[in-house]
Amino acid sequence: MGRWQPDARGRLGQAAMELYAERGFEQTTVAEIAQRAGLTERTFFRHYADKREVLFGASGALQELFASTLAGLPRSVAPMDAVATTLEAVAAEFRDRHAFVRQRQAVIAANAELRERELVKLASLAATIGDALRLRGVKEPAASLAAEAGIAVFKVASERWTASTGHRELSDFLQEALTELKAITAGA
Template identity: 65%
Template sequence: MGRWEPNARGRLANAALALYSERGFEQTTVAEIAKRAGLTERTFFRHYADKREVLFAGSSQLEEALVQAVAAVPRSAAPIDAVAVGLDTVAGFFTDRRDFARQRQAVIMANAELQERELIKLASMSAALADTLRRRGVAEPAASLTAEAGVSVFKVGFERWIGTAEEREMSQFLRESLDELKAALTGHQP
């Protein structure tokens, strides 16, 4: 493939994920990723700061979409219902990306450093969500508790979505996980 061919970023991400899956994250070099993608190392570094960023590149966009969706919900909505709207929004990021998400998660789970990075990403998402809820007038500790619950729903729903052979959308798994949480808190079956 030549330099002029489109989607260098996507080609690099696919090459990296394939190599991480085949050889392991630690054993894969940027040079190998670039070569597999038919690009140069210089092109790799134009798109990613390092080889970890291939796995976490969309984190800030995901967090921003979540925050914006929650902020746009009418203030009359209950905090957890505002978070539900945000979760529906971020589920759209994963449309037609289940195989990539599964591979990505397998690579992360095989490496302690990447697991730590994933936890940092989730903590950042929770902090941004709590801040958004506070700006909506939700007092503490309700804002932080709701944000943490929302991130937990995201995490559990995501894991269920990638772990099943069912071909349902991620949003359905997120809604079910939220319903399960609400049922656990109220003592009622969903």
């Protein structure tokens, strides 16, 4: 009966996250995820390529958001300011998602393969930002430096936000990290 209810993808994602938290990522099977969601394995594979995609399936959309936001900014905006504005746009996508992000990070932290995949995701985001900056006419090494610095700010702010109670927004932590970056580079 349950498989005819709406939002199969959401139900599968929720079931997967619950099982990952209860049993661990490696010990959870696709069959168990589908069963918990009241769906079939076939339905799972219509929505996700594999069980890792529950955790990383939104990476493409995140890359697109970074690229499109940067592309939409006036060329007169300095590279690091453009990255900061883009980080703010990305942070808006994480509103009301603290509990999910916190649970996702706990699953990733408990598994070496997933930690590696997270690093690959961050490297891909940095490459996307660098490409978008180069399209804006930013030369090397400034484009790569701004992209890598932006991802470092995003990573540090995300880690601090995830470890927090969730009463403050990700954007607050991003602003703090950007301020710290400016402070440490001002003395250089």
